[in-house]
Amino acid sequence: MNISVVIPTYNRAKILGKSIESVLIQTLPVDEIIVVDDFSTDQTQKVVESFKSEKVKYVVNSFKKGANGARNTGIMLAKGQYIAFQDSDDRWLPLKIAKQYQFMVENPNVDMCFCSMNLKGSKRGIVPKRKVTSEEIKTQLEKGNFISTQTIFIKKNVAKNILFDECLKRFQDWDFVLRVAKKYNIHHLNEVLVEVVVQNDSISKNIxxxxxxxxxxxxxxxxxxxxxxxxxxxxxxxxxxxxxxxxxxxxxxxxxxxxxxxxxxxxxxxxxxx
Known part of the structure:
Protein backbone atom coordinates (compact mmCIF):
# COMPACT_ATOMS: atom_id res chain seq x y z
CA MET A 1 0.00 0.00 0.00
CA ASN A 2 1.12 3.55 -0.72
CA ILE A 3 -1.27 5.91 1.09
CA SER A 4 -3.21 5.54 4.34
CA VAL A 5 -5.58 8.20 5.68
CA VAL A 6 -6.30 8.48 9.40
CA ILE A 7 -9.50 10.18 10.58
CA PRO A 8 -10.09 10.47 14.35
CA THR A 9 -13.70 11.17 15.30
CA TYR A 10 -15.99 11.60 18.28
CA ASN A 11 -19.72 12.28 17.96
CA ARG A 12 -19.45 13.91 14.52
CA ALA A 13 -21.92 11.68 12.67
CA LYS A 14 -23.68 14.67 11.07
CA ILE A 15 -20.55 15.96 9.33
CA LEU A 16 -18.23 12.94 9.17
CA GLY A 17 -19.69 11.75 5.87
CA LYS A 18 -18.54 14.83 3.94
CA SER A 19 -15.04 14.41 5.33
CA ILE A 20 -14.81 10.78 4.21
CA GLU A 21 -16.32 11.66 0.84
CA SER A 22 -13.67 14.33 0.25
CA VAL A 23 -11.05 11.59 0.67
CA LEU A 24 -12.80 9.12 -1.59
CA ILE A 25 -13.10 11.61 -4.46
CA GLN A 26 -9.40 12.41 -4.57
CA THR A 27 -8.02 12.35 -8.12
CA LEU A 28 -5.31 10.01 -6.84
CA PRO A 29 -7.12 7.24 -4.93
CA VAL A 30 -5.84 6.40 -1.47
CA ASP A 31 -5.40 2.77 -0.40
CA GLU A 32 -7.17 2.85 2.95
CA ILE A 33 -9.15 5.21 5.17
CA ILE A 34 -8.91 4.36 8.87
CA VAL A 35 -11.71 6.00 10.84
CA VAL A 36 -10.82 5.77 14.54
CA ASP A 37 -13.88 6.25 16.74
CA ASP A 38 -13.08 7.47 20.26
CA PHE A 39 -16.24 5.98 21.82
CA SER A 40 -18.91 8.04 20.03
CA THR A 41 -22.46 7.80 21.31
CA ASP A 42 -24.16 8.92 18.09
CA GLN A 43 -24.62 7.24 14.70
CA THR A 44 -20.94 7.39 13.72
CA GLN A 45 -20.67 3.68 12.95
CA LYS A 46 -23.69 3.76 10.64
CA VAL A 47 -22.28 6.74 8.76
CA VAL A 48 -18.96 4.98 8.19
CA GLU A 49 -20.54 1.68 7.15
CA SER A 50 -22.91 3.45 4.74
CA PHE A 51 -20.01 4.01 2.32
CA LYS A 52 -19.86 0.29 1.48
CA SER A 53 -16.20 0.60 0.54
CA GLU A 54 -13.44 -1.86 1.36
CA LYS A 55 -11.08 1.08 1.68
CA VAL A 56 -13.00 2.54 4.62
CA LYS A 57 -12.08 0.78 7.86
CA TYR A 58 -13.90 1.45 11.11
CA VAL A 59 -11.97 1.08 14.36
CA VAL A 60 -13.11 1.79 17.92
CA ASN A 61 -10.47 2.57 20.54
CA SER A 62 -10.19 0.02 23.34
CA PHE A 63 -10.74 2.92 25.75
CA LYS A 64 -11.33 6.67 25.38
CA LYS A 65 -8.01 8.22 24.37
CA GLY A 66 -8.92 11.62 22.95
CA ALA A 67 -8.03 12.88 19.46
CA ASN A 68 -4.29 12.33 19.93
CA GLY A 69 -4.76 8.74 21.05
CA ALA A 70 -7.13 8.11 18.14
CA ARG A 71 -4.55 9.43 15.66
CA ASN A 72 -1.88 7.23 17.24
CA THR A 73 -4.15 4.20 16.90
CA GLY A 74 -4.52 5.01 13.20
CA ILE A 75 -0.77 5.46 12.76
CA MET A 76 -0.02 2.08 14.29
CA LEU A 77 -2.65 0.36 12.13
CA ALA A 78 -1.72 2.10 8.88
CA LYS A 79 -0.29 -0.12 6.14
CA GLY A 80 0.63 2.62 3.68
CA GLN A 81 4.10 3.98 3.04
CA TYR A 82 2.65 7.47 3.57
CA ILE A 83 0.04 8.77 6.02
CA ALA A 84 -2.30 11.73 5.60
CA PHE A 85 -4.42 13.00 8.47
CA GLN A 86 -7.96 14.22 7.99
CA ASP A 87 -10.39 15.59 10.59
CA SER A 88 -14.02 14.63 10.72
CA ASP A 89 -15.22 18.21 10.13
CA ASP A 90 -12.91 19.32 7.31
CA ARG A 91 -12.79 18.93 3.53
CA TRP A 92 -9.92 18.14 1.21
CA LEU A 93 -9.90 19.59 -2.29
CA PRO A 94 -9.75 16.85 -4.97
CA LEU A 95 -6.08 17.35 -5.93
CA LYS A 96 -4.62 17.35 -2.41
CA ILE A 97 -3.31 13.80 -2.26
CA ALA A 98 -2.14 13.75 -5.89
CA LYS A 99 -0.03 16.88 -5.50
CA GLN A 100 1.47 15.91 -2.14
CA TYR A 101 2.20 12.35 -3.20
CA GLN A 102 3.85 13.48 -6.44
CA PHE A 103 6.06 15.92 -4.58
CA MET A 104 7.15 13.33 -2.02
CA VAL A 105 7.96 10.75 -4.70
CA GLU A 106 9.98 13.29 -6.69
CA ASN A 107 11.78 14.51 -3.54
CA PRO A 108 12.66 11.42 -1.47
CA ASN A 109 14.81 13.49 0.90
CA VAL A 110 11.66 15.22 2.19
CA ASP A 111 10.01 13.41 5.11
CA MET A 112 6.83 15.47 5.42
CA CYS A 113 5.05 18.03 3.31
CA PHE A 114 2.09 20.21 4.19
CA CYS A 115 -0.20 22.41 2.15
CA SER A 116 -1.97 25.68 2.91
CA MET A 117 -5.52 25.74 4.24
CA ASN A 118 -8.50 28.07 4.15
CA LEU A 119 -10.05 28.72 7.56
CA LYS A 120 -13.58 29.46 6.42
CA GLY A 121 -15.39 31.99 8.58
CA SER A 122 -12.19 33.00 10.37
CA LYS A 123 -10.33 36.31 10.21
CA ARG A 124 -7.10 34.38 9.62
CA GLY A 125 -8.29 33.14 6.22
CA ILE A 126 -5.45 31.42 4.37
CA VAL A 127 -2.79 29.77 6.59
CA PRO A 128 0.06 30.23 5.99
CA LYS A 129 -0.39 33.42 3.99
CA ARG A 130 2.87 33.07 2.08
CA LYS A 131 5.37 30.46 0.99
CA VAL A 132 7.40 29.12 3.92
CA THR A 133 10.84 28.00 2.85
CA SER A 134 12.19 24.72 4.20
CA GLU A 135 15.12 26.60 5.77
CA GLU A 136 12.85 28.80 7.91
CA ILE A 137 10.19 26.25 8.94
CA LYS A 138 11.86 25.22 12.22
CA THR A 139 12.43 28.83 13.35
CA GLN A 140 8.94 29.92 12.34
CA LEU A 141 7.39 27.00 14.23
CA GLU A 142 9.07 28.26 17.39
CA LYS A 143 6.95 31.41 17.06
CA GLY A 144 3.66 29.58 16.59
CA ASN A 145 1.99 26.90 14.56
CA PHE A 146 0.89 27.19 10.93
CA ILE A 147 0.75 23.44 10.14
CA SER A 148 -2.55 21.79 10.97
CA THR A 149 -2.89 18.01 11.02
CA GLN A 150 -5.28 17.84 8.05
CA THR A 151 -2.66 19.49 5.80
CA ILE A 152 0.05 16.92 6.62
CA PHE A 153 1.35 14.20 4.29
CA ILE A 154 4.12 12.23 6.00
CA LYS A 155 6.19 9.09 5.70
CA LYS A 156 4.74 6.39 7.95
CA ASN A 157 8.04 5.55 9.62
CA VAL A 158 8.43 9.21 10.62
CA ALA A 159 4.89 9.38 12.02
CA LYS A 160 5.51 6.19 14.03
CA ASN A 161 8.75 7.60 15.44
CA ILE A 162 7.10 10.87 16.48
CA LEU A 163 3.48 10.02 17.40
CA PHE A 164 1.10 12.52 19.02
CA ASP A 165 1.49 13.46 22.68
CA GLU A 166 -1.60 12.04 24.35
CA CYS A 167 -1.07 14.22 27.44
CA LEU A 168 -1.75 17.41 25.50
CA LYS A 169 -5.41 18.44 25.24
CA ARG A 170 -4.65 21.29 22.84
CA PHE A 171 -1.79 22.44 20.57
CA GLN A 172 -1.07 18.78 19.76
CA ASP A 173 -0.45 19.57 16.10
CA TRP A 174 2.06 22.29 17.07
CA ASP A 175 3.88 19.86 19.35
CA PHE A 176 3.90 17.15 16.65
CA VAL A 177 5.39 19.32 13.91
CA LEU A 178 7.93 20.90 16.28
CA ARG A 179 9.31 17.44 16.99
CA VAL A 180 9.25 16.49 13.31
CA ALA A 181 11.13 19.68 12.41
CA LYS A 182 13.93 18.88 14.87
CA LYS A 183 14.84 15.60 13.15
CA TYR A 184 13.37 15.56 9.66
CA ASN A 185 12.94 17.59 6.48
CA ILE A 186 9.65 19.43 5.96
CA HIS A 187 8.42 21.15 2.81
CA HIS A 188 5.56 23.60 2.29
CA LEU A 189 3.43 23.03 -0.78
CA ASN A 190 2.17 26.57 -1.27
CA GLU A 191 -1.36 25.75 -2.45
CA VAL A 192 -4.70 25.82 -0.65
CA LEU A 193 -5.81 22.18 -0.70
CA VAL A 194 -7.81 21.99 2.55
CA GLU A 195 -10.92 23.82 3.74
CA VAL A 196 -11.48 24.04 7.49
CA VAL A 197 -14.65 25.06 9.30
CA VAL A 198 -14.14 25.58 13.04
CA GLN A 199 -17.00 23.89 14.89
CA ASN A 200 -18.56 25.20 18.12
CA ASP A 201 -17.63 21.94 19.87
CA SER A 202 -14.05 21.82 18.59
CA ILE A 203 -11.13 21.27 20.97
CA SER A 204 -9.97 24.87 20.53
CA LYS A 205 -13.38 26.09 21.69
CA ASN A 206 -13.69 23.86 24.74
CA ILE A 207 -10.21 23.64 26.27
Missing part, protein backbone atom coordinates in the same frame (compact mmCIF):
# COMPACT_ATOMS: atom_id res chain seq x y z
CA UNK A 208 -9.09 26.62 28.36
CA UNK A 209 -6.37 28.38 26.37
CA UNK A 210 -4.25 29.51 29.33
CA UNK A 211 -4.26 26.06 30.92
CA UNK A 212 -3.38 24.45 27.58
CA UNK A 213 -0.60 26.98 26.94
CA UNK A 214 0.84 26.40 30.38
CA UNK A 215 1.01 22.63 29.76
CA UNK A 216 2.56 23.24 26.35
CA UNK A 217 5.21 25.65 27.63
CA UNK A 218 6.07 23.28 30.47
CA UNK A 219 7.16 20.91 27.71
CA UNK A 220 8.95 23.69 25.80
CA UNK A 221 10.17 26.17 28.44
CA UNK A 222 12.82 27.62 26.12
CA UNK A 223 10.12 28.93 23.80
CA UNK A 224 8.93 31.38 26.45
CA UNK A 225 12.31 33.09 26.27
CA UNK A 226 12.37 33.27 22.47
CA UNK A 227 10.38 35.60 20.26
CA UNK A 228 8.04 38.31 21.47
CA UNK A 229 4.90 36.43 20.53
CA UNK A 230 5.72 33.66 23.03
CA UNK A 231 6.72 36.17 25.69
CA UNK A 232 3.31 37.72 25.16
CA UNK A 233 1.55 34.38 25.57
CA UNK A 234 3.59 33.55 28.67
CA UNK A 235 2.50 36.81 30.31
CA UNK A 236 -1.09 35.92 29.43
CA UNK A 237 -0.62 32.76 31.50
CA UNK A 238 0.86 34.79 34.37
CA UNK A 239 -2.05 37.22 34.20
CA UNK A 240 -4.46 34.28 34.48
CA UNK A 241 -2.58 32.93 37.53
CA UNK A 242 -2.32 36.24 39.36
CA UNK A 243 -5.95 37.10 38.64
CA UNK A 244 -7.08 33.81 40.16
CA UNK A 245 -5.05 34.62 43.28
CA UNK A 246 -6.35 38.21 43.31
CA UNK A 247 -2.82 39.63 43.12
CA UNK A 248 -3.92 42.84 41.42
CA UNK A 249 -0.55 44.53 40.86
CA UNK A 250 1.13 41.43 39.43
CA UNK A 251 -1.84 40.65 37.23
CA UNK A 252 -1.84 44.22 35.91
CA UNK A 253 1.91 44.07 35.16
CA UNK A 254 1.52 40.73 33.36
CA UNK A 255 -1.41 42.03 31.33
CA UNK A 256 0.57 45.12 30.36
CA UNK A 257 3.52 42.99 29.22
CA UNK A 258 1.15 40.73 27.30
CA UNK A 259 -0.17 43.64 25.22
CA UNK A 260 3.26 45.29 24.92
CA UNK A 261 4.97 42.17 23.52
CA UNK A 262 1.97 41.50 21.30
CA UNK A 263 2.08 45.03 19.88
CA UNK A 264 5.82 44.98 19.13
CA UNK A 265 5.57 41.54 17.56
CA UNK A 266 2.79 42.77 15.29
CA UNK A 267 4.61 45.95 14.29
CA UNK A 268 8.13 44.58 13.85
CA UNK A 269 7.25 41.35 12.08
CA UNK A 270 4.13 42.39 10.14
CA UNK A 271 5.79 41.85 6.76
CA UNK A 272 6.85 38.26 7.47
CA UNK A 273 3.78 37.08 9.36
CA UNK A 274 2.42 33.67 8.40
Missing amino acids: NECEALETFFQKYPDLTKKHMVNKSLYNKILFHHYSMKEQTLRSFMSLSKYFLYKYFDKVLYRSVKL
Whole structure:
Protein backbone atom coordinates (compact mmCIF):
# COMPACT_ATOMS: atom_id res chain seq x y z
CA MET A 1 0.00 0.00 0.00
CA ASN A 2 1.12 3.55 -0.72
CA ILE A 3 -1.27 5.91 1.09
CA SER A 4 -3.21 5.54 4.34
CA VAL A 5 -5.58 8.20 5.68
CA VAL A 6 -6.30 8.48 9.40
CA ILE A 7 -9.50 10.18 10.58
CA PRO A 8 -10.09 10.47 14.35
CA THR A 9 -13.70 11.17 15.30
CA TYR A 10 -15.99 11.60 18.28
CA ASN A 11 -19.72 12.28 17.96
CA ARG A 12 -19.45 13.91 14.52
CA ALA A 13 -21.92 11.68 12.67
CA LYS A 14 -23.68 14.67 11.07
CA ILE A 15 -20.55 15.96 9.33
CA LEU A 16 -18.23 12.94 9.17
CA GLY A 17 -19.69 11.75 5.87
CA LYS A 18 -18.54 14.83 3.94
CA SER A 19 -15.04 14.41 5.33
CA ILE A 20 -14.81 10.78 4.21
CA GLU A 21 -16.32 11.66 0.84
CA SER A 22 -13.67 14.33 0.25
CA VAL A 23 -11.05 11.59 0.67
CA LEU A 24 -12.80 9.12 -1.59
CA ILE A 25 -13.10 11.61 -4.46
CA GLN A 26 -9.40 12.41 -4.57
CA THR A 27 -8.02 12.35 -8.12
CA LEU A 28 -5.31 10.01 -6.84
CA PRO A 29 -7.12 7.24 -4.93
CA VAL A 30 -5.84 6.40 -1.47
CA ASP A 31 -5.40 2.77 -0.40
CA GLU A 32 -7.17 2.85 2.95
CA ILE A 33 -9.15 5.21 5.17
CA ILE A 34 -8.91 4.36 8.87
CA VAL A 35 -11.71 6.00 10.84
CA VAL A 36 -10.82 5.77 14.54
CA ASP A 37 -13.88 6.25 16.74
CA ASP A 38 -13.08 7.47 20.26
CA PHE A 39 -16.24 5.98 21.82
CA SER A 40 -18.91 8.04 20.03
CA THR A 41 -22.46 7.80 21.31
CA ASP A 42 -24.16 8.92 18.09
CA GLN A 43 -24.62 7.24 14.70
CA THR A 44 -20.94 7.39 13.72
CA GLN A 45 -20.67 3.68 12.95
CA LYS A 46 -23.69 3.76 10.64
CA VAL A 47 -22.28 6.74 8.76
CA VAL A 48 -18.96 4.98 8.19
CA GLU A 49 -20.54 1.68 7.15
CA SER A 50 -22.91 3.45 4.74
CA PHE A 51 -20.01 4.01 2.32
CA LYS A 52 -19.86 0.29 1.48
CA SER A 53 -16.20 0.60 0.54
CA GLU A 54 -13.44 -1.86 1.36
CA LYS A 55 -11.08 1.08 1.68
CA VAL A 56 -13.00 2.54 4.62
CA LYS A 57 -12.08 0.78 7.86
CA TYR A 58 -13.90 1.45 11.11
CA VAL A 59 -11.97 1.08 14.36
CA VAL A 60 -13.11 1.79 17.92
CA ASN A 61 -10.47 2.57 20.54
CA SER A 62 -10.19 0.02 23.34
CA PHE A 63 -10.74 2.92 25.75
CA LYS A 64 -11.33 6.67 25.38
CA LYS A 65 -8.01 8.22 24.37
CA GLY A 66 -8.92 11.62 22.95
CA ALA A 67 -8.03 12.88 19.46
CA ASN A 68 -4.29 12.33 19.93
CA GLY A 69 -4.76 8.74 21.05
CA ALA A 70 -7.13 8.11 18.14
CA ARG A 71 -4.55 9.43 15.66
CA ASN A 72 -1.88 7.23 17.24
CA THR A 73 -4.15 4.20 16.90
CA GLY A 74 -4.52 5.01 13.20
CA ILE A 75 -0.77 5.46 12.76
CA MET A 76 -0.02 2.08 14.29
CA LEU A 77 -2.65 0.36 12.13
CA ALA A 78 -1.72 2.10 8.88
CA LYS A 79 -0.29 -0.12 6.14
CA GLY A 80 0.63 2.62 3.68
CA GLN A 81 4.10 3.98 3.04
CA TYR A 82 2.65 7.47 3.57
CA ILE A 83 0.04 8.77 6.02
CA ALA A 84 -2.30 11.73 5.60
CA PHE A 85 -4.42 13.00 8.47
CA GLN A 86 -7.96 14.22 7.99
CA ASP A 87 -10.39 15.59 10.59
CA SER A 88 -14.02 14.63 10.72
CA ASP A 89 -15.22 18.21 10.13
CA ASP A 90 -12.91 19.32 7.31
CA ARG A 91 -12.79 18.93 3.53
CA TRP A 92 -9.92 18.14 1.21
CA LEU A 93 -9.90 19.59 -2.29
CA PRO A 94 -9.75 16.85 -4.97
CA LEU A 95 -6.08 17.35 -5.93
CA LYS A 96 -4.62 17.35 -2.41
CA ILE A 97 -3.31 13.80 -2.26
CA ALA A 98 -2.14 13.75 -5.89
CA LYS A 99 -0.03 16.88 -5.50
CA GLN A 100 1.47 15.91 -2.14
CA TYR A 101 2.20 12.35 -3.20
CA GLN A 102 3.85 13.48 -6.44
CA PHE A 103 6.06 15.92 -4.58
CA MET A 104 7.15 13.33 -2.02
CA VAL A 105 7.96 10.75 -4.70
CA GLU A 106 9.98 13.29 -6.69
CA ASN A 107 11.78 14.51 -3.54
CA PRO A 108 12.66 11.42 -1.47
CA ASN A 109 14.81 13.49 0.90
CA VAL A 110 11.66 15.22 2.19
CA ASP A 111 10.01 13.41 5.11
CA MET A 112 6.83 15.47 5.42
CA CYS A 113 5.05 18.03 3.31
CA PHE A 114 2.09 20.21 4.19
CA CYS A 115 -0.20 22.41 2.15
CA SER A 116 -1.97 25.68 2.91
CA MET A 117 -5.52 25.74 4.24
CA ASN A 118 -8.50 28.07 4.15
CA LEU A 119 -10.05 28.72 7.56
CA LYS A 120 -13.58 29.46 6.42
CA GLY A 121 -15.39 31.99 8.58
CA SER A 122 -12.19 33.00 10.37
CA LYS A 123 -10.33 36.31 10.21
CA ARG A 124 -7.10 34.38 9.62
CA GLY A 125 -8.29 33.14 6.22
CA ILE A 126 -5.45 31.42 4.37
CA VAL A 127 -2.79 29.77 6.59
CA PRO A 128 0.06 30.23 5.99
CA LYS A 129 -0.39 33.42 3.99
CA ARG A 130 2.87 33.07 2.08
CA LYS A 131 5.37 30.46 0.99
CA VAL A 132 7.40 29.12 3.92
CA THR A 133 10.84 28.00 2.85
CA SER A 134 12.19 24.72 4.20
CA GLU A 135 15.12 26.60 5.77
CA GLU A 136 12.85 28.80 7.91
CA ILE A 137 10.19 26.25 8.94
CA LYS A 138 11.86 25.22 12.22
CA THR A 139 12.43 28.83 13.35
CA GLN A 140 8.94 29.92 12.34
CA LEU A 141 7.39 27.00 14.23
CA GLU A 142 9.07 28.26 17.39
CA LYS A 143 6.95 31.41 17.06
CA GLY A 144 3.66 29.58 16.59
CA ASN A 145 1.99 26.90 14.56
CA PHE A 146 0.89 27.19 10.93
CA ILE A 147 0.75 23.44 10.14
CA SER A 148 -2.55 21.79 10.97
CA THR A 149 -2.89 18.01 11.02
CA GLN A 150 -5.28 17.84 8.05
CA THR A 151 -2.66 19.49 5.80
CA ILE A 152 0.05 16.92 6.62
CA PHE A 153 1.35 14.20 4.29
CA ILE A 154 4.12 12.23 6.00
CA LYS A 155 6.19 9.09 5.70
CA LYS A 156 4.74 6.39 7.95
CA ASN A 157 8.04 5.55 9.62
CA VAL A 158 8.43 9.21 10.62
CA ALA A 159 4.89 9.38 12.02
CA LYS A 160 5.51 6.19 14.03
CA ASN A 161 8.75 7.60 15.44
CA ILE A 162 7.10 10.87 16.48
CA LEU A 163 3.48 10.02 17.40
CA PHE A 164 1.10 12.52 19.02
CA ASP A 165 1.49 13.46 22.68
CA GLU A 166 -1.60 12.04 24.35
CA CYS A 167 -1.07 14.22 27.44
CA LEU A 168 -1.75 17.41 25.50
CA LYS A 169 -5.41 18.44 25.24
CA ARG A 170 -4.65 21.29 22.84
CA PHE A 171 -1.79 22.44 20.57
CA GLN A 172 -1.07 18.78 19.76
CA ASP A 173 -0.45 19.57 16.10
CA TRP A 174 2.06 22.29 17.07
CA ASP A 175 3.88 19.86 19.35
CA PHE A 176 3.90 17.15 16.65
CA VAL A 177 5.39 19.32 13.91
CA LEU A 178 7.93 20.90 16.28
CA ARG A 179 9.31 17.44 16.99
CA VAL A 180 9.25 16.49 13.31
CA ALA A 181 11.13 19.68 12.41
CA LYS A 182 13.93 18.88 14.87
CA LYS A 183 14.84 15.60 13.15
CA TYR A 184 13.37 15.56 9.66
CA ASN A 185 12.94 17.59 6.48
CA ILE A 186 9.65 19.43 5.96
CA HIS A 187 8.42 21.15 2.81
CA HIS A 188 5.56 23.60 2.29
CA LEU A 189 3.43 23.03 -0.78
CA ASN A 190 2.17 26.57 -1.27
CA GLU A 191 -1.36 25.75 -2.45
CA VAL A 192 -4.70 25.82 -0.65
CA LEU A 193 -5.81 22.18 -0.70
CA VAL A 194 -7.81 21.99 2.55
CA GLU A 195 -10.92 23.82 3.74
CA VAL A 196 -11.48 24.04 7.49
CA VAL A 197 -14.65 25.06 9.30
CA VAL A 198 -14.14 25.58 13.04
CA GLN A 199 -17.00 23.89 14.89
CA ASN A 200 -18.56 25.20 18.12
CA ASP A 201 -17.63 21.94 19.87
CA SER A 202 -14.05 21.82 18.59
CA ILE A 203 -11.13 21.27 20.97
CA SER A 204 -9.97 24.87 20.53
CA LYS A 205 -13.38 26.09 21.69
CA ASN A 206 -13.69 23.86 24.74
CA ILE A 207 -10.21 23.64 26.27
CA ASN A 208 -9.09 26.62 28.36
CA GLU A 209 -6.37 28.38 26.37
CA CYS A 210 -4.25 29.51 29.33
CA GLU A 211 -4.26 26.06 30.92
CA ALA A 212 -3.38 24.45 27.58
CA LEU A 213 -0.60 26.98 26.94
CA GLU A 214 0.84 26.40 30.38
CA THR A 215 1.01 22.63 29.76
CA PHE A 216 2.56 23.24 26.35
CA PHE A 217 5.21 25.65 27.63
CA GLN A 218 6.07 23.28 30.47
CA LYS A 219 7.16 20.91 27.71
CA TYR A 220 8.95 23.69 25.80
CA PRO A 221 10.17 26.17 28.44
CA ASP A 222 12.82 27.62 26.12
CA LEU A 223 10.12 28.93 23.80
CA THR A 224 8.93 31.38 26.45
CA LYS A 225 12.31 33.09 26.27
CA LYS A 226 12.37 33.27 22.47
CA HIS A 227 10.38 35.60 20.26
CA MET A 228 8.04 38.31 21.47
CA VAL A 229 4.90 36.43 20.53
CA ASN A 230 5.72 33.66 23.03
CA LYS A 231 6.72 36.17 25.69
CA SER A 232 3.31 37.72 25.16
CA LEU A 233 1.55 34.38 25.57
CA TYR A 234 3.59 33.55 28.67
CA ASN A 235 2.50 36.81 30.31
CA LYS A 236 -1.09 35.92 29.43
CA ILE A 237 -0.62 32.76 31.50
CA LEU A 238 0.86 34.79 34.37
CA PHE A 239 -2.05 37.22 34.20
CA HIS A 240 -4.46 34.28 34.48
CA HIS A 241 -2.58 32.93 37.53
CA TYR A 242 -2.32 36.24 39.36
CA SER A 243 -5.95 37.10 38.64
CA MET A 244 -7.08 33.81 40.16
CA LYS A 245 -5.05 34.62 43.28
CA GLU A 246 -6.35 38.21 43.31
CA GLN A 247 -2.82 39.63 43.12
CA THR A 248 -3.92 42.84 41.42
CA LEU A 249 -0.55 44.53 40.86
CA ARG A 250 1.13 41.43 39.43
CA SER A 251 -1.84 40.65 37.23
CA PHE A 252 -1.84 44.22 35.91
CA MET A 253 1.91 44.07 35.16
CA SER A 254 1.52 40.73 33.36
CA LEU A 255 -1.41 42.03 31.33
CA SER A 256 0.57 45.12 30.36
CA LYS A 257 3.52 42.99 29.22
CA TYR A 258 1.15 40.73 27.30
CA PHE A 259 -0.17 43.64 25.22
CA LEU A 260 3.26 45.29 24.92
CA TYR A 261 4.97 42.17 23.52
CA LYS A 262 1.97 41.50 21.30
CA TYR A 263 2.08 45.03 19.88
CA PHE A 264 5.82 44.98 19.13
CA ASP A 265 5.57 41.54 17.56
CA LYS A 266 2.79 42.77 15.29
CA VAL A 267 4.61 45.95 14.29
CA LEU A 268 8.13 44.58 13.85
CA TYR A 269 7.25 41.35 12.08
CA ARG A 270 4.13 42.39 10.14
CA SER A 271 5.79 41.85 6.76
CA VAL A 272 6.85 38.26 7.47
CA LYS A 273 3.78 37.08 9.36
CA LEU A 274 2.42 33.67 8.40
